[in-house]
Amino acid sequence: MCRVRVNKAKHMGTLTKPCLTLLTDSTRYGEINLDLIDSVINSGVDMLQLREPSLTEHSVIEIGNLIAEITKNRALLIFNGNPNIATKINADGVQLPEKKIDMIASDIPKGLLIGRSIHSKNAAIQSDKAGTDFFIAGTIFPTASHPDIKTLGVNLITDICKVSEKPVLGIGGIDASNAESVIRAGADGVAVISSIWGSNNPKDATKSLKEKLQVNKDQ
Numbered sequence: 345m346c347r348v349r350v351n352k353a354k355h356m357g358t359l360t361k362p363c364l365t366l367l368t369d370s371t372r373y374g375e376i377n378l379d380l381i382d383s384v385i386n387s388g389v390d391m392l393q394l395r396e397p398s399l400t401e402h403s404v405i406e407i408g409n410l411i412a413e414i415t416k417n418r419a420l421l422i423f424n425g426n427p428n429i430a431t432k433i434n435a436d437g438v439q440l441p442e443k444k445i446d447m448i449a450s451d452i453p454k455g456l457l458i459g460r461s462i463h464s465k466n467a468a469i470q471s472d473k474a475g476t477d478f479f480i481a482g483t484i485f486p487t488a489s490h491p492d493i494k495t496l497g498v499n500l501i502t503d504i505c506k507v508s509e510k511p512v513l514g515i516g517g518i519d520a521s522n523a524e525s526v527i528r529a530g531a532d533g534v535a536v537i538s539s540i541w542g543s544n545n546p547k548d549a550t551k552s553l554k555e556k557l558q559v560n561k562d563q
Contacts, residue, residue: 359420359457359478359511362557363533364550365391366540367424371398373541376407378414380546385419387547388554393439393535395424408433422459427452439480442467449475461515463496465503468512478511479504480535484526485517488538498529505530520549523556533557 366389370376381392392415394408408423412434415421423430424439430453437457440447445460445467452458452475460471461480468479481500483493495516504512511533514526519539526534534557543549 359532360390361511361532362527363390363511363513364388364554364557365393365422365480365513365533365535366550367393367395367535367537369537369541370396372538376411378410381411382414383547384540384550385415387550389419389540389550390533391420391422391535393422393424394433394435395439397425401429404429405432408435420457422457427456430456437477442471445470445474447474462504464500465507468504468508468510472508472510476510478513478532479508480513480515481531482514482535483516484514485522487517498525498531501526501529501531520552520556523553524559527557527559 366384368376385392392411394404394411396404412421420436422437422439423433423435427438430438435456437459438452439459439461441461442463449458457477458475459478459480460476462468462471463482471479481504483495484498484500486495498514501512501514512531513533513535514531515535518526518534518536523534534553536553539553540546540549
């Protein structure tokens with residue numbers, strides 16, 4: 345199984361392919377449920393992204409350290425935001441928005457995987473030059489979390505794969521009904537929110553998604 349590796353003083357971060365990533369969203373789905381995080385990791389989540397822009401730094405660090413204990417040696421923990429906060433929760437990496445495309449790898453604390461959120465082929469090229477370990481690209485399909493954003497479809501994945509060899513995960517409206525098409529377009533995984541948090545059975549939803557990712561891109 346392919347993995348992206350980065351040498352780290354405290355731990356080794358690896359990106360499994362295909363990678364199922366779950367982003368937190370306490371604004372829409374209520375207080376972060378640590379037991380549920382533990383459960384979905386057991387069911388197939390490979391990366392947990394802590395994305396809580398509405399929380400204070402103190403709250404993020406507090407919950408982040410609790411999550412880090414759950415993900416340790418089981419799944420990647422990526423902090424979506426300030427790289428310095430990522431180090432305070434012993435995260436494996438940091439996810440940067442496209443507007444931070446000018447933040448180069450040397451600006452980021454050593455040992456962190458660098459993920460970048462992108463929305464175009466050109467952004468992929470620029471981000472690659474700035475230094476990145478993986479991309480999260482979208483918005484692929486219509487999504488309730490960003491209802492006003494234009495969807496770009498799976499062609500965005502194909503276009504990015506033409507200009508970069510870095511792993512790319514699709515995001516935006518992805519669930520068990522369409523995840524396979526994202527992988528066939530060239531993606532190395534998917535990132536989701538509502539298809540797991542909003543499910544009546546998050547464990548089963550996770551398993552279904554993970555199964556859909558196990559397809560051959562060339563078929």
